[in-house]
Amino acid sequence: MGPLPRTLELFYDVLSPYSWLGFEVLCRYQNIWNIRLQLRPSLIAGIMKDSGSLSAMRFLTALSLEHPEMLEKVSRELWMRVWSRDEDITEPQSILAAAEKAGMTAEQARGILEKISTPKVKNQLRETTEAACKYGAFGLPITVAHVDGQAHMLFGSDRMELLAYLLGEKWMGPVPPAMNARL
């Protein structure tokens, strides 16, 4: 067995366009580099005092607790709505539409939606956002790379080549060839 994968935490908000760019790059590299990518839905409003993606990020938080395997796809569909098709992400039906497009059943999606105002979910989102702040975030996205017992916080979608340098991995640009994927 080879060396242990390095944990990368990606703190993001679907309201943040650079979060989307960083997210897609790391999703591409998660099967190429020896890393374990942990997605951390956060609230950029909590970091910057900005405007609202509250429901969407609570939905993703609830997902991270109940169906973490859906987190990547639903996050992507929320970005596709707000940052590709200029569609709403604040209304319940908007969020459900994204969840279903990602492959959840209407039932599953509604089940998660019902939980977004529970103390458990509200607290988790608050805690994740506070964790980002403790790492020194002043915006999103931030990627926290845990390497040899140290946590390196990198801000933005344009520090991925530096991330590769820190990990001792090969940078092949933002669209790496899929053939390099680990099996």
Add this chain to the structure above:
Amino acid sequence: MGPLPRTLELFYDVLSPYSWLGFEVLCRYQNIWNIRLQLRPSLIAGIMKDSGNKPPALLPRKAQYLRGDIKLLRQQFQVPIQFPGDFLSVILEKGSLSAMRFLTALSLEHPEMLEKVSRELWMRVWSRDEDITEPQSILAAAEKAGMTAEQARGILEKISTPKVKNQLRETTEAACKYGAFGLPITVAHVDGQAHMLFGSDRMELLAYLLGEKWMGPVPPAMNARL
């Protein structure tokens, strides 16, 4: 004869650490890519004022981040960049007016010295925590870069002339017209269009725009064009 080289304008201020990083990368690639690098000494203070932006270091969390970022980039870019001790004083109180006027005068009289003297000024303020505001500091940098004491003093005498002051103002305004809200900015002229890229972290995107190969911030020298 091959295709015409693309013109890249680099607007920079020696007060700006990311300007140094962008500068070194472009200097390395100027003999690898089919480009013509034009150095444009500018005043970051003027750009901040004109755009209403503030130095990022004024936000405590950004200042903290900057320190860590510069430490990492020092290794990745292999540039001996280091935070000065009283960094806010250097940036906000001491400034770079004389130094940038000196580089402006150089750009008019001895443009072939611009790269080396710029580098020596950065080495003073952003590597060895030395002054760049006093005349003797600027002369020391010029001489370290290979100018004679006479040549250097000749340029220094011109820094308060209207011609030099106006040129620095015009260059800074040109950066503002390209949309600058900070430095460095790289303006790439490609197929009749001018693309303004902000920061030292858009070089891979620049390569993409130029149709050139990105080999990281420290490209192998063997790829140099003869």
